[in-house]
Amino acid sequence: MSLMTDILAHNQQFVQSKGYEPFLTDRFPDKKLVIITCMDTRLIELLPHAMNIRQGEAKVIKVAGAVVSHPFGSVMRSILLAVYELGATEIAVVGHHGCGMTALSCESILQKARERGVTQETLNLLRASGVELDRWLVGFESEEAAVRQTVATIRRHPLLPTGIVVHGLVMHPETGALDTLELGY
Secondary structure (H helix, E strand, O other), rough: OHHHHEEEEHHHHHHHOOOOOOOOOOOOOOOOEEEEOOOOOOOOHHHHOOOOOOOOOOOEEEEEHOOOOOOOOHHHHHHHHHHOOOOOOEEEEEEEEOOHHHOHHHHHOOOHHHHHHOOHHHHHHHHHHHOHHHHOOOOOOEEEEHHHHHHHHHHHHOOOOOEEEEEEEOOOOOOOOOEEEEEEO
């Protein structure tokens, strides 16, 4: 039996028993907050509890390293939609200590890709097409520097309206303690 088979069986029971009822809310964040955080599994339940965020109170965007890597990419688009369409007025970039992005090696990822069937010809074609894999598949030196860079990218965005407050924090993934790097006030 596959993982998806288990998930779908659980989902059918969840819906039939109305397990969704405690989670009912609308699409507008009550606290008018957008959180950009890492996709690290340690943060899935810890982060909302540590920040006192409940269902329906914030828009949470999860991306590797909590990084806005391109000012006109999908993460920044999501932030702008949350501001303009959903009424968000504050943004919190929440990285975490011990992030795997600090150890990210482009060559290591490409080697694993080759081992799983991606050909050198494909990698050469991507490079010839202008994809700079060495710049795209890169991590960062420290979580703090990455959070500060992402905060700066968001604050400088030409489509971000004045009055939007952007904060930068780093969480301890064991305890949930938040280190403040940048407060937008």
